[in-house]
Amino acid sequence: MSDTTHAPRAILADDERLMREQLRSRIAEVWPELQIVAEAKNGLEAVELTREHKPDLVFLDIRMPGLTGVEAARQIAQLPEDDEWAVPEIVFITAYDQYAVEAFEQGACDYVLKPAERDRLLVTVERIKKRLAQRSGEAEPDGPSNGTLQQLLHSLSARVNPGGAPKYLQWIQASVGQTIQMIPVEDVLFFISDEKYTRVQTPTVEALIRKPIKELVDELDPALFWQIHRSTLVNVKSINGISRDFRGRQLVGVKGLDEKLEVSRSYTHLFKGM
Template sequence: MKIRVALLDDESLAIEELKSMLNAYGFIEVVATFTNPQEALDKIPDLEVNLVFLDIQMPGMSGFEWLEKLDNAPEIIFVTAYDQFALKAFEVSALDYILKPVNTDRLSEALERIKKRLKPDNDQAHKLSIDKRIFIKDGEQCYFVPLAEIFLLESVGNYVRVYYQDKKPLLHKSLNYMEEKLPDEFFFRANRQHMFNVTHITNINPYFNSTLQVELKNGIKVDISQRQSVRFKDKMGV
């Protein structure tokens, strides 16, 4: 299986150089390139890409601002001439951070990471059933958490805050990973930061710009992005 890749950089030359380097890897397929962040924002959700190489400093919209607007983001590798954004990059769960000019060895290292991240194994190939429990070790505390009791998952950098009962331990997995593992009929991705259990909803309310807001049993309110609101309405028949 080839890894589907998109490139976003306001410099055409940088895109052509990176694309040429990526073409040397047989498991990589560059399916789209963009110099305009808004165009990429409009088109990437329909391209089913696994990975985006993303510049940071672009006119009109930074790479971080662009990422905030994208629902269900694929894996991200930042490619930039500036090293001062590295910490923030990993706070938003970037897979890697490469400095320009891109070095072949450094690129190969990053691509090995994406291969390992996307490689299916016996655990990742199947969804968990709702009657299962997951084990969470948060510091010195250990938790066996029934999936049915989880009402909210919140992205915290490369980790996930799991809300159930009156507890909220930190799980050392990404929200994208949990989205792949949790059963779709119960858990819904509201936006880049949140996923909730639909069985714990008490209210669904209209929100800004045709979006929705759900209220969960504990009173927590979660905003659903515009794109995901459309999917949620289809899913729930509202």
Template sequence: MHPRALIVDDEAPAREELRFLLEEIGGVQVVGEATNGEEALLLLNSLAYDLVFLDIRMPGLTGLEVAQRLHGAPGPEGVRRPQVIFTTAYPDHAVEAFDLAAADYLVKPFSADRLQRSVQRALAGAEGAASAPGAASPAPAEPAASAPPVRGAQQLVRIPVQKDGRTVLVDGDAIVYAVAARGYASLKLTDDRVLVSFSLNELERRLQGHFFRVHRSYLVNLRYVRELVPDFRGALVLVLNDRQRSRVEVSRRHAPELRRRLGV
């Protein structure tokens, strides 16, 4: 039996387009549609779905509010809750979406190929949740530790970020650290946090210089390193010089090169 899907969107053309794309890629059975958050919750509490394609900006409950009510709640008659894939025209809610354990975040318009990858990721996540409820998706393989080539000191590096329908260029020096987020990356800035569509590997190639991959999931701006603190296991933790005094774990594999780069 194919995985059962619910489409939630207040715009009929958007629901029709998504249904068409799902029929094109195959392997998913659309068994329900809802035009707002309240309808979606009624359907979700009456039938077990495997996937929910959820718009964000809708009258009444937003998609984020629907996902928040689903997050951590038991499904009908003990059945696990569905994997949520956000489908929206607005890229600026992605960080909030992933905080709610969304399987993916698709920005309209998207291709059938992109949708297929998203469905495969969500279904793989559902398999993992079935064997280990609440477990995070496995992180990508840890790259070999190596010192990246240093760029010219005066070279300007900016990272494009989509925010409120605009493309904002973030100066590389304003990035405290970047963390992997399911095919995306979350940038911790001195006074904000944003999501970008680059992988951590791509950010590492773009930034280089005084950025260093301290862990398979973290890329740190070494200019913000305030302290190196050994933890109870003998590993290193970086304390960063931002307002929150963020702490980032250093993998044992990368610790020697990090010490060399910092001169300690």
């Protein structure tokens, strides 16, 4: 089983770099002894890095490309154990508290709601420290079995991806000045990319993310967001009209803003008859 005489070791998995940085900073405040030995940008990386580093603890974002955090946790729970290492403790990082409540109530894992708050993270740290002590025989075990964890992960997986439906983004983790905000996808009017950043525009906030349009196209519901240019996605519900400029280019008007979004020739078919 895990050797907890060494400083505890963890892997941090989140597809948003800013969220990884924020959580790593908060963890350093509340648990300075914990070593973050690797960081993953998606679920597949999280599984492989767990196999390689054999940590005591894995922080998993619920929503990640490749594998969701729940799917990654299921694979991690099936990794072979040995005399020196057991399946790590799992902490889900989530903006979706409806998923987290079940995990919390069953006690099979823990969760931290985004953005990670120091006081809530302290509670998680104390729970994980207790479980690691139980593993090493320093405390009586009262945690769930691996079978209980597997049952919970199966249930959570169905809730994250009901009926096998596409797993579209529900929240955008974006940088607004020096802070990170969780922006509901339905509040976004449009996304526009340049070479380095993607602008996220809501009726009240202009934010930045590093995810390019080509990735967002695959992660957003195509019934809600139309690509109208190689660098632009627009929320269909935010469109208030189509016009043409003096050069004949189609321009999309957006509710509540004076800004017009250019439609490239490849996407003019979307607005035929409008």
